Amino acid sequence: MDVYxxxxxxxxxGLFIVMLGFxxxxxxxxxxxxxxxxxxxxxxxxxxxxxxxxxxxxxxxxGASVSGVFGHMRNKGVDFQIGAVMVGGGxxxxxxxxxxxxxxxxxxxxxxxxxxxxxLLLGTIGWLMMREAxxxxxxxxxGSKKRAAKRRHHPMIAALPYRMRxxxxxxxxxxxxxxxxxxxxxxLTMLMxxxxxxMMVPAMLYILxxxxxxxxxxxxxxxxxxxxxxxxxHSFTTHAVDIVLAGLLLVGSVTGAQYGTRIAxxxxxxxxxxxxxxIVLAIALRMAYGLTIRPDEVYSVVPL
Amino acid sequence: xxWSSLPFPSPGLRSGCGAAASGRLAxxxxxxxxxxxxxxxxxxxLCGTAHAQGRDPILVVGASQTDIVLRQGxxxxxxxxxxxxxxxxxxxxxxxxxxxxxxxxxxxPITLREKEQIAGIWVNAASTDYRSVPSFYAMASSSPVSEIxxxxxxxxxxxxxxxxxxxxxxxxDTEEQARFSAGLVDLRQRQGLYNQFDGAVDLDEGVLYSVxxxxxxxxxxxxxxxxxxxxLRGRVIASNSRQLVVHKEGVELAIxxxxxxxxxxxxxxxxxxxxxxxxxxxxxxxxV
Numbered sequence: 001m002d003v004y005x006x007x008x009x010x011x012x013x014g015l016f017i018v019m020l021g022f023x024x025x026x027x028x029x030x031x032x033x034x035x036x037x038x039x040x041x042x043x044x045x046x047x048x049x050x051x052x053x054x055x056x057x058x059x060x061x062x063g064a065s066v067s068g069v070f071g072h073m074r075n076k077g078v079d080f081q082i083g084a085v086m087v088g089g090g091x092x093x094x095x096x097x098x099x100x101x102x103x104x105x106x107x108x109x110x111x112x113x114x115x116x117x118x119x120l121l122l123g124t125i126g127w128l129m130m131r132e133a134x135x136x137x138x139x140x141x142x143g144s145k146k147r148a149a150k151r152r153h154h155p156m157i158a159a160l161p162y163r164m165r166x167x168x169x170x171x172x173x174x175x176x177x178x179x180x181x182x183x184x185x186x187x188l189t190m191l192m193x194x195x196x197x198x199m200m201v202p203a204m205l206y207i208l209x210x211x212x213x214x215x216x217x218x219x220x221x222x223x224x225x226x227x228x229x230x231x232x233x234h235s236f237t238t239h240a241v242d243i244v245l246a247g248l249l250l251v252g253s254v255t256g257a258q259y260g261t262r263i264a265x266x267x268x269x270x271x272x273x274x275x276x277x278x279i280v281l282a283i284a285l286r287m288a289y290g291l292t293i294r295p296d297e298v299y300s301v302v303p304l
Numbered sequence: 305x306x307w308s309s310l311p312f313p314s315p316g317l318r319s320g321c322g323a324a325a326s327g328r329l330a331x332x333x334x335x336x337x338x339x340x341x342x343x344x345x346x347x348x349x350l351c352g353t354a355h356a357q358g359r360d361p362i363l364v365v366g367a368s369q370t371d372i373v374l375r376q377g378x379x380x381x382x383x384x385x386x387x388x389x390x391x392x393x394x395x396x397x398x399x400x401x402x403x404x405x406x407x408x409x410x411x412x413p414i415t416l417r418e419k420e421q422i423a424g425i426w427v428n429a430a431s432t433d434y435r436s437v438p439s440f441y442a443m444a445s446s447s448p449v450s451e452i453x454x455x456x457x458x459x460x461x462x463x464x465x466x467x468x469x470x471x472x473x474x475x476x477d478t479e480e481q482a483r484f485s486a487g488l489v490d491l492r493q494r495q496g497l498y499n500q501f502d503g504a505v506d507l508d509e510g511v512l513y514s515v516x517x518x519x520x521x522x523x524x525x526x527x528x529x530x531x532x533x534x535x536l537r538g539r540v541i542a543s544n545s546r547q548l549v550v551h552k553e554g555v556e557l558a559i560x561x562x563x564x565x566x567x568x569x570x571x572x573x574x575x576x577x578x579x580x581x582x583x584x585x586x587x588x589x590x591x592v
Contacts, residue, residue, distance in 0.1 A: 011521035066582030235571030254585030
């Protein structure tokens with residue numbers, strides 16, 4: 001099934017793109033991550049121009065997180081208070097990200113920066129998740145619950161001023177903390193075409209110390225708004241959102257997300273986390289390797 | 305195949321030489337076949353009046369398509385370029401001439417960046433600018449270009465990948481410039497956008513030529529020029545060109561235009577589509 005992409009200016013195998021969306025959809029359903037961290041590199045690898053890949057992947061993540069947000073809202077799994085603060089931070093982040101994007105593009109280092117970011121972020125988070133999951137998989141004793149309770153928020157977070165209570169998350173922190181988190185995620189979403197769920201979830205759990213019950217829902221809520229924003233910023237600045245590409249990805253990912261949710265209900269969470277950690281680590285390692293070997297394309301063309 | 309459907313020997317031609325034959329044929333609608341019929345008609349028709357003066361040979365060219373439409377289902381196409389060389393004396397050329405066909409896409413100014421390994425990581429380091437780089441280039445010839453013309457002539461007419469005029473504007477030395485240009489040509493070649501097919505032009509009876517040039521799906525929209533050259537003893541003796549338009553149409557054109565001119569609505573549309581599909585899938589699966 002050949003499909004012509006009017007913005008990317010090339011023809012692709014539509015079925016392949018749908019399957020790619022399906023795969024990331026399953027991931028997003030299971031783990032509450034958008035799956036953008038998987039889509040963007042694979043699209044680039046497939047030959048889609050990097051900017052188009054990042055912009056369209058952001059659009060796709062919106063769709064992949066919608067039904068998740070609704071689902072978590074029904075179960076009261078979204079902290080709208082923190083969510084709103086994070087979206088506010090994300091708004092600034094997306095704009096800063098847009099500025100960074102054109103700056104890096106002008107000096108020709110956007111690809112390297114994106115790749116390095118992937119390696120650093122995915123590497124760190126993958127490693128942390130892996131350690132966590134392996135520890136949990138060891139003969140489980142009753143202690144695991146207690147340990148989570150011991151971890152209050154990070155001392156640096158507690159030191160921030162204007163602390164307030166976020167009841168749904170059960171924390172008492174300065175709104176600056178979630179706003180900063182939102183800001184960082186906003187920048188990354190703009191640069192990398194990722195929703196940022198893979199780093200938001202651990203950050204909310206271990207840095208902010210939010211209640212696990214609302215973490216995934218609030219993360220999805222944030223992803224939903226940030227990716228909508230990023231789509232908008234991209235359509236204004238880079239004009240790189242390809243709706244045919246995004247549509248194909250969506251067809252796959254919204255279906256995949258539904259299956260993912262079902263898998264998440266029956267599978268063991270620590271096994272799932274181990275799998276996610278392995279995927280994240282594998283991508284990080286592959287990209288790190290890619291940075292050190294001679295690339296296929298030593299030369300690249302930028303229109304003046 | 306187009307040659308097999310040619311209308312000769314047609315009654316008009318068999319009836320003998322003269323203006324009548326060619327005149328009759330010329331009345332037909334001027335499709336590609338009519339053109340060819342006309343050429344052949346003229347060639348045979350002029351045989352009686354051989355005292356033509358020493359005019360330049362005429363090269364008549366045609367193309368299977370004059371517009372290539374980029375839309376759903378387009379996975380690239382094959383462009384058939386054909387035509388004939390008409391000798392002013394009305395005979396087929398005594399000597400064996402060669403045909404070179406060059407298809408060029410719209411030019412654009414670009415920056416070319418070169419990656420280098422710095423501290424173990426491959427990053428963009430040096431770069432150079434080009435003022436007019438063709439976004440597409442394909443050349444085909446009836447014999448290897450190096451055997452047809454000398455390098456000077458090849459450079460003048462841009463015969464071959466080594467002779468594309470890229471107009472570099474950088475101030476780097478010639479050697480480095482050559483490395484960059486070779487890198488650019490190599491990159492575009494692997495993207496299928498630059499091609500050279502030595503010996504791909506079929507020359508029938510020394511009169512009719514034809515060649516099929518592949519046009520991939522990643523071509524840029526714009527004005528393309530198909531130039532045909534007849535080369536004899538290292539000299540270009542005749543040339544002619546045809547314009548082709550590569551453009552988007554229908555939905556694809558609408559999408560490309562909206563994304564540029566109406567960013568706000570385009571973005572909103574993309575978001576709504578995304579939200580709707582996500583929501584609809586959720587509802588659908590809730591029912592199932």
